[in-house]
Amino acid sequence: MSSPEFCIADNNHNVEHPAEETVPPVLGQRSTRQRKLIYDILKSSNDHLSVEDLYRRARDIDSRVSLSTVYRTISLLKEASLVDELIFEDDRRCYEFKRGNGYQHHHIRCLSCGNIIEFQTDYARRLRDKVAEEMGFSVESLKIDVAGYCEACATR
Amino acid sequence: MSSPEFCIADNNHNVEHPAEETVPPVLGQRSTRQRKLIYDILKSSNDHLSVEDLYRRARDIDSRVSLSTVYRTISLLKEASLVDELIFEDDRRCYEFKRGNGYQHHHIRCLSCGNIIEFQTDYARRLRDKVAEEMGFSVESLKIDVAGYCEACATR
DNA sequence: GTATGTGCAAACGGTTTGCAGTCTG
DNA sequence: CAGACTGCAAACCGTTTGCACATAC
Numbered sequence: 001m002s003s004p005e006f007c008i009a010d011n012n013h014n015v016e017h018p019a020e021e022t023v024p025p026v027l028g029q030r031s032t033r034q035r036k037l038i039y040d041i042l043k044s045s046n047d048h049l050s051v052e053d054l055y056r057r058a059r060d061i062d063s064r065v066s067l068s069t070v071y072r073t074i075s076l077l078k079e080a081s082l083v084d085e086l087i088f089e090d091d092r093r094c095y096e097f098k099r100g101n102g103y104q105h106h107h108i109r110c111l112s113c114g115n116i117i118e119f120q121t122d123y124a125r126r127l128r129d130k131v132a133e134e135m136g137f138s139v140e141s142l143k144i145d146v147a148g149y150c151e152a153c154a155t156r
Numbered sequence: 157m158s159s160p161e162f163c164i165a166d167n168n169h170n171v172e173h174p175a176e177e178t179v180p181p182v183l184g185q186r187s188t189r190q191r192k193l194i195y196d197i198l199k200s201s202n203d204h205l206s207v208e209d210l211y212r213r214a215r216d217i218d219s220r221v222s223l224s225t226v227y228r229t230i231s232l233l234k235e236a237s238l239v240d241e242l243i244f245e246d247d248r249r250c251y252e253f254k255r256g257n258g259y260q261h262h263h264i265r266c267l268s269c270g271n272i273i274e275f276q277t278d279y280a281r282r283l284r285d286k287v288a289e290e291m292g293f294s295v296e297s298l299k300i301d302v303a304g305y306c307e308a309c310a311t312r
Numbered sequence: 313g314t315a316t317g318t319g320c321a322a323a324c325g326g327t328t329t330g331c332a333g334t335c336t337g
Numbered sequence: 338c339a340g341a342c343t344g345c346a347a348a349c350c351g352t353t354t355g356c357a358c359a360t361a362c
Contacts, residue, residue, distance in 0.1 A: 006286035030336050030341055051326085066344045071327065087243050089297075093326095108287060111296060119287075123279040127300070130162035131264060131275075136307035140267060141245070143301045144283070151292035186316055186361050207351080222319045227352065249351090318359070328349070335342075 004122035009105045011046050011118045034065050038073045048094035106144035112153035160278035165261045167202050167274045190221050194229045204250035262300035268309035
């Protein structure tokens with residue numbers, strides 16, 4: 001069931017999230033209430049959050065957060081390589097917290113229910129190697145996006 | 157050099173482009189000057205054209221084309237599955253004419269010079285099969301986007 | 313002749329920015 | 338206390354749309 005060529009990833013990372021670990025990242029110079037909040041939401045979420053999601057969740061916790069700040073903070077987090085930005089065909093842009101190096105994954109999206117499943121595959125690594133080897137290309141990122149209909153939606 | 161796992165694709169399709177072949181696609185009902193022009197430009201180009209590129213090229217040939225028409229025509233061509241839309245990380249949206257079924261390919265982008273190289277890989281098919289098999293997922297599209305620095309840019 | 317397509321300019325929606333006020337270190 | 342950060346509203350920019358006119362069939 002779980003082969004190196006393809007396996008569904010376990011993306012349930014936030015089993016425990018110690019409150020002290022809530023230390024803000026070294027982004028910019030100042031650790032503000034807003035940045036901590038946004039950082040924490042991203043870190044403790046398994047989902048792929050849009051800016052709007054993030055904004056809504058932040059406001060639910062603390063109304064003193066503006067949309068601009070969400071944008072600005074995401075931008076900093078991207079720059080610091082702490083979050084990854086995903087751009088799907090439908091133009092949705094989502095953000096996910098970057099887990100440790102070991103956790104490289106890709107996405108399968110259901111075009112009907114919008115659900116996103118993460119998977120891992122050794123093909124990615126092999127392809128990376130091939131591209132480097134045969135073209136002298138220095139690979140920075142390799143993303144695989146699979147879209148279609150999940151079993152539930154397809155049979156309905 | 158050319159293995160099923162990875163090979164650079166030959167995307168030089170427009171070796172000859174017979175003028176008669178300029179028959180417009182069955183998009184909408186009417187075959188207009190503008191639609192023919194846009195269609196032809198896309199068809200005869202190997203590149204991945206942005207809307208702006210397309211607009212500029214069209215105007216160079218015939219100034220009586222508006223940006224709205226370019227957008228509307230692209231939209232029709234997408235719907236008719238005659239062109240593919242590519243959305244890269246940097247938010248660039250490009251369009252490429254869809255070649256015959258046999259020609260499935262993916263993209264390698266140089267983050268420095270912006271060049272895009274097409275490649276083919278059997279891994280895509282295998283992955284597709286795995287996803288279908290193990291998840292009962294009906295795959296509509298599988299896109300691989302490799303970004304990094306090409307040999308020339310990396311050594312510079 | 314009629315419905316479809318086009319050009320133009322205005323509207324749209326997500327993202328960015330300028331600025332005055334606030335807060336961190 | 339200075340400089341960094343925030344909220345707000347305005348600007349931006351690629352894309353879409355409404356409408357009057359043009360054109361294909």
